[in-house]
Structures are given as structure tokens and as C-alpha cells.
Amino acid sequence: MQRIAIVGASLAGLRAAQELRRRGFTGNVRLIGADPELPYDRPPLSKQVLAGEWEPARAMLIDRKALRSDDIEISTGTAVTSLDLGGRRLSTEHESIDYDGLVIATGARPRxxxxxxxxxxxxxxxxxxxxxxxxxxxxxxxxxxxxxxxxxxxxxxxxxxxxxxxxxxxxxxxxxxxxxxxxxxxxxxxxxxxxxxxxxxxxxxxxxxxxxxxxxxxxxxxxxxxxxxxxxxGIGVVPNTEWLEGSGLVLDNGVVCDATLLAAPGVVAAGDVARWPNLLFDETMRIEHWDNAGDQAAAAARRLLATGAEAQAFTPVPWFWSDQYDRKVQVAGRTNDADEVVVAHGAVDEGRFVALYRRGERLAGAFGMNRPRHVISSRALIAERGSFAEAIDRLTD
Ligand SMILES: Cc1cc2nc3c(=O)[nH]c(=O)nc-3n(C[C@H](O)[C@H](O)[C@H](O)COP(=O)(O)OP(=O)(O)OC[C@H]3O[C@@H](n4cnc5c(N)ncnc54)[C@H](O)[C@@H]3O)c2cc1C
Missing domain, CATH: 3.50.50.60 (FAD/NAD(P)-binding domain)
Incomplete structure (x- = not known):
């Protein structure tokens, strides 16, 4: 593989490019993004930037010098308009781009x-x-x-x-x-x-x-x-997949991948746009969170470089945080479709607590308010397919 194209130059696209270099890929890495800016971080936009505590420039994830030193070529302000899967070719308004490997990281846009x-x-x-x-x-x-x-x-x-x-x-x-x-x-x-x-x-x-x-x-x-x-x-987002219509890739509320993030031979997807079966939860999911975008992009880049036998399923425990007033909310695992939700530690009234989510006998998720350490330990238990009863025991004061 000599040329890897990455469509979408935000968190997932950038992390994929960096992981390719970290793994020793020496061919051409080209990052193509519709946004006119270099890759930047979105979480501060509704927090520090909106509060006026940060100049918007502080949200940038990388500068041109660092991109050059990693030998990552970048085209900003460039929307990819179509994919020729068989011919391994992308089109923009002005050019055709041939690739050997493709990372799809086009994220989502507001509904x-x-x-x-x-x-x-x-x-x-x-x-x-x-x-x-x-x-x-x-x-x-x-x-x-x-x-x-x-x-x-x-x-x-x-x-x-x-x-x-x-x-x-x-x-x-x-x-x-x-x-x-x-x-x-x-x-x-x-x-x-x-x-x-x-x-x-x-x-x-x-x-x-x-x-x-x-x-x-x-x-x-x-x-x-x-x-x-x-x-x-702020009524939710829709994945950016229109440019892939008619390409032959399976699109269904995102780019559908296998458990290893492969969408087609030589094509992987990551971040807000990717939908894949997470075997840890026996559930097909599309995650719209920062941690997943970075981790999944790195996994997708490794998948692109792997031979079939080396390919590994991507099985994370989803995780995200949110800052609201003086509260830090952290959520791990799956909090939808719970059979039961129990406050297992602390008190809701005091604004410091952890709630656990049960699916069957398993611990599926944890919601913490100002209790990061407890959410992290619950997250580890979710990754081990731990039982709800054990999780309750561990958190009970
Ligand atoms: C205001 C805000 C606050 C957030 N806060 C949190 C938080 O507190 N915690 C948390 O976990 N997550 C948070 N998130 C979510 C997190 O930022 C996203 O999960 C993450 O940005 C996803 O990264 P991505 O690279 O997959 O997609 P995106 O960041 O959506 O990037 C996709 C990129 O692809 C480009 N693109 C789209 N179509 C094309 C095309 N055809 N050709 C070329 N380029 C294209 C887009 O221009 C975009 O730059 C927040 C998001 C927002 C908007």
C-alpha cells in the first residue's frame, strides 16, 4: 500500500493519519477536509470558547509545522464529492485522487x-x-x-x-x-x-x-x-454519508463496517460517521463522542495496515464527559435500553453520585456526577463483562 487517503480532517481523520505514521507507514498520507480550518477540537466550542475563556485558536489540534514534520499532506476547504470503490478513486470539484487505502472520517452535521x-x-x-x-x-x-x-x-x-x-x-x-x-x-x-x-x-x-x-x-x-x-x-446530528451514495458501500445511519472497522476491501471508517458491531455489547452502534473518534480512528488505521489474520475487532466501552455548571458528568458504557438504573454511590441531592445501568445480569453502563474515579472503575468492570451485582458491591460505601 503506497497511498492512503483520509476523507474528513477533524479529530478522527487526524488521529488516523498520526497512527499510520506511528505504525511506520512510509507511503503518502493525504488528509482531505471540507472545513476551511486545520483540524480542531469541538468539545471546547460549547464550553471554554462559548464562555469567552478561550480564544477559538486554542481549540486547534495541530499546526502546519507539525503536519509537515509527520509528512501528512492536508487539503482543507475541499469536499470529496464521490467515491469510485472499484477504481479506488475519489473525486472533488477540481481533481481525482487515486488511493490504495481509504479512511472515511466525515463525521456528522447538525440536524x-x-x-x-x-x-x-x-x-x-x-x-x-x-x-x-x-x-x-x-x-x-x-x-x-x-x-x-x-x-x-x-x-x-x-x-x-x-x-x-x-x-x-x-x-x-x-x-x-x-x-x-x-x-x-x-x-x-x-x-x-x-x-x-x-x-x-x-x-x-x-x-x-x-x-x-x-x-x-x-x-x-x-x-x-x-x-x-x-x-x-441542538437537535442531534446526521452522519455525512451523502457523498458515498451509489458507491456500493453499505450506508445505514452511517457507514456500515464489520467488527474490525472494515467497510470494504481497503476501506475503513471511524468516528461519528462509522457504524459497526461492537462485540463487547453484541450491539451495532454509532458513537458521537470524542474518545471514540480518536480511539476508533487509530484502530481503523491499524486495520488498514493489517493483514487479514492480524485484524482485531474494535470492542471499546464507549465513554464521554460533559461539563455543566460546576458539575462534571461522565458516562461509560451503554445507558439506553437498561432493565434497571440504581444510584449505587453518593447522593443525587448532593450532586456527587454514580448510577449504574443493568442489562440482564450484566453491568451495561455508569453515569457519574463529580465522581470520575468511580466511573473509571465501573468502566473497567464493563470491559470485563462484569456483573451488575458485583458493580453495586464495589461502589457501595
Ligand atoms: C459543540 C460540541 C461539543 C462537544 N462536546 C463533547 C464532549 O464534551 N464530550 C464528548 O465526548 N464529545 C463531545 N463532542 C463530540 C465530538 O466532538 C465528536 O464526537 C467528534 O468531533 C467526532 O469527530 P469526527 O472526526 O468523527 O467527526 P467531525 O468532528 O464531525 O469531523 C468530520 C469532518 O469531516 C468533514 N467532512 C464532511 N464531509 C466531507 C466530505 N464529503 N469531504 C471532505 N470532508 C468532509 C467535516 O467538514 C468535518 O470537519 C462535542 C461536539 C460538539 C459539536
């Missing part, structure tokens, strides 16, 4: 509401989005409506509230963050926001925005209207 969006309605995925939102919030305390109570919406609400803005969260589901952490912990998070003065409206949809040139409010499905100077929409 949009099917309504007209006047100025002042934001999404938050890119550095450009963050700059535009920060600029819009710079005129002192404002009235902000956050549409969607997923983790990004919740972080935006917490950061804006901490900056003194008036914040309302509107969520169509009866419980926030249910998909990410289940109903019980979703209710705990809703309560956290209410105690910080956020107006949390659950079980109500957004009908449309009020205002022509600039947003002035949000009309809800229950007939009420919320005033708004600024709106942030």
Missing part, C-alpha cells in the same frame, strides 16, 4: 428544523458556528432559547446561563437527554438546569421562528410564544 431560520438562529458544530454565536452573545445579557436538550443543547444552556443570559430550553421529548443517559438521569439533569434558573419546557415542539430579518421569538406547538434575542438549535 435542522424544517422551518425558515432568520438571523440569530444558530447551530454549533464548527469553529465558524462558535465564532458567530459568540459574536451574537457579546452585547450583554440576552434572552436565549435553546431548542433541544441533548448534551450540546444542555451545555450551551449551562454556559449561557453562567454568563448571565436568560435561558429557556425547549425539548420535544418528555425527558431531556433520554437517548444519551436514560429517563432517570435525564430528569436529574433537567432538575440541575432548573435549579440554576433555566426555564426547562419539556414535551413541547417548536413550530416556527418569529421574525423576518432577525429572530424575535419562538412559536411552540402548545400555542405559546417565547421571546428570543438568540436561538441555538
Amino acid at each position: 435542522r428544523l424544517p422551518t425558515a431560520t432568520p438571523a440569530g438562529v444558530h447551530e454549533l458544530r464548527t469553529l465558524a458556528d462558535a465564532r458567530s454565536l459568540v459574536a451574537d452573545l457579546s452585547d450583554g445579557p440576552q434572552t436565549i432559547v435553546v431548542v433541544g436538550a441533548g448534551f450540546i443543547g444542555a451545555e450551551v444552556a449551562a454556559t449561557c446561563r453562567s454568563q448571565g443570559h436568560r435561558v429557556t430550553i425547549v425539548e420535544v421529548a418528555p425527558v431531556p437527554m433520554e437517548r444519551a443517559v436514560g429517563a432517570e438521569m435525564g430528569a436529574v439533569m433537567a432538575d440541575l438546569h432548573r435549579r440554576h434558573g433555566v426555564d426547562v419546557r419539556l414535551g413541547v415542539a417548536v413550530d416556527q421562528f418569529v421574525g423576518d430579518e432577525r429572530v424575535a421569538g419562538v412559536e411552540l406547538g402548545d400555542g405559546s410564544t417565547l421571546e428570543a434575542d438568540v436561538v441555538v438549535v
Whole structure:
């Protein structure tokens, strides 16, 4: 293999490129990304950058000098438009790129509401989005409506509230963050926001925005209207796979891979765009978290270099964190489809606790608030396919 192309120049794409070099690959590594920026980190965008604590430039993951020293060629501002799988060729608007090995790392983009969006309605995925939102919030305390109570919406609400803005969260589901952490912990998070003065409206949809040139409010499905100077929409993401349609790869809410991350001979996928059977949980999953993007990209790069016999299944315990107010939330494993959720350590009222999630007899997941050490030990037990009973024993004071 002489030429490896990596499509998507963000966290997963960059980590794949670096892992190829670390493993001694000496051929051409070319990173191609639609974003005009060099690779940057997204988690600070809803935290330090939004809070004004960091200049956006601090979120950069690498500079040109470091890319050169690793001999990684990069094309920014370049969208790949199609893949010829049999011919091992990519197309952009201006050129064709031949490859021997391909890493797909095109991530995901925000889902949009099917309504007209006047100025002042934001999404938050890119550095450009963050700059535009920060600029819009710079005129002192404002009235902000956050549409969607997923983790990004919740972080935006917490950061804006901490900056003194008036914040309302509107969520169509009866419980926030249910998909990410289940109903019980979703209710705990809703309560956290209410105690910080956020107006949390659950079980109500957004009908449309009020205002022509600039947003002035949000009309809800229950007939009420919320005033708004600024709106942030965070209603989930969709994987960027349109450029792969008709290529022959299997697309189903992401690029479908085997357990070793191979999507086709010579083609691997990683990060928010990849869907693969995680044998540790006997479940096909697509993970939208930072740790997974980096780890999976490194595993995908190794898979590309491996001979068939060396190929290993990628079987991580998914893990993510979220910072909201003075709380650090950490979540390990699977928190959806739990048979039972038990607070096994600490107290919810004190804001320091760990909840464990049971699937059958197994420990499937752990949710910790300001208890990182306990989440890490539960994560290790999940990786060992440990029992729920043992996990409870270990955490009980
Ligand atoms: C505001 C925010 C806060 C977050 N906070 C956390 C957190 O606290 N904890 C956590 O675990 N995770 C967090 N995440 C999630 C984490 O950032 C993502 O999981 C991670 O960025 C995924 O990396 P990726 O490289 O797979 O995809 P992405 O970061 O989505 O990058 C994909 C790249 O591919 C490019 N691309 C798309 N299509 C094409 C194409 N056709 N041709 C060329 N390039 C293309 C895109 O421009 C993009 O740069 C957060 C995300 C956001 C947006």
C-alpha cells in the first residue's frame, strides 16, 4: 500500500493519519477536509470558547509545522464529492485522487428544523458556528432559547446561563437527554438546569421562528410564544454519508463496517460517521463522542495496515464527559435500553453520585456526577463483562 487517503480532517481523520505514521507507514498520507480550518477540537466550542475563556485558536489540534514534520499532506476547504470503490478513486470539484487505502472520517452535521431560520438562529458544530454565536452573545445579557436538550443543547444552556443570559430550553421529548443517559438521569439533569434558573419546557415542539430579518421569538406547538434575542438549535446530528451514495458501500445511519472497522476491501471508517458491531455489547452502534473518534480512528488505521489474520475487532466501552455548571458528568458504557438504573454511590441531592445501568445480569453502563474515579472503575468492570451485582458491591460505601 503506497497511498492512503483520509476523507474528513477533524479529530478522527487526524488521529488516523498520526497512527499510520506511528505504525511506520512510509507511503503518502493525504488528509482531505471540507472545513476551511486545520483540524480542531469541538468539545471546547460549547464550553471554554462559548464562555469567552478561550480564544477559538486554542481549540486547534495541530499546526502546519507539525503536519509537515509527520509528512501528512492536508487539503482543507475541499469536499470529496464521490467515491469510485472499484477504481479506488475519489473525486472533488477540481481533481481525482487515486488511493490504495481509504479512511472515511466525515463525521456528522447538525440536524435542522424544517422551518425558515432568520438571523440569530444558530447551530454549533464548527469553529465558524462558535465564532458567530459568540459574536451574537457579546452585547450583554440576552434572552436565549435553546431548542433541544441533548448534551450540546444542555451545555450551551449551562454556559449561557453562567454568563448571565436568560435561558429557556425547549425539548420535544418528555425527558431531556433520554437517548444519551436514560429517563432517570435525564430528569436529574433537567432538575440541575432548573435549579440554576433555566426555564426547562419539556414535551413541547417548536413550530416556527418569529421574525423576518432577525429572530424575535419562538412559536411552540402548545400555542405559546417565547421571546428570543438568540436561538441555538441542538437537535442531534446526521452522519455525512451523502457523498458515498451509489458507491456500493453499505450506508445505514452511517457507514456500515464489520467488527474490525472494515467497510470494504481497503476501506475503513471511524468516528461519528462509522457504524459497526461492537462485540463487547453484541450491539451495532454509532458513537458521537470524542474518545471514540480518536480511539476508533487509530484502530481503523491499524486495520488498514493489517493483514487479514492480524485484524482485531474494535470492542471499546464507549465513554464521554460533559461539563455543566460546576458539575462534571461522565458516562461509560451503554445507558439506553437498561432493565434497571440504581444510584449505587453518593447522593443525587448532593450532586456527587454514580448510577449504574443493568442489562440482564450484566453491568451495561455508569453515569457519574463529580465522581470520575468511580466511573473509571465501573468502566473497567464493563470491559470485563462484569456483573451488575458485583458493580453495586464495589461502589457501595
Ligand atoms: C459543540 C460540541 C461539543 C462537544 N462536546 C463533547 C464532549 O464534551 N464530550 C464528548 O465526548 N464529545 C463531545 N463532542 C463530540 C465530538 O466532538 C465528536 O464526537 C467528534 O468531533 C467526532 O469527530 P469526527 O472526526 O468523527 O467527526 P467531525 O468532528 O464531525 O469531523 C468530520 C469532518 O469531516 C468533514 N467532512 C464532511 N464531509 C466531507 C466530505 N464529503 N469531504 C471532505 N470532508 C468532509 C467535516 O467538514 C468535518 O470537519 C462535542 C461536539 C460538539 C459539536
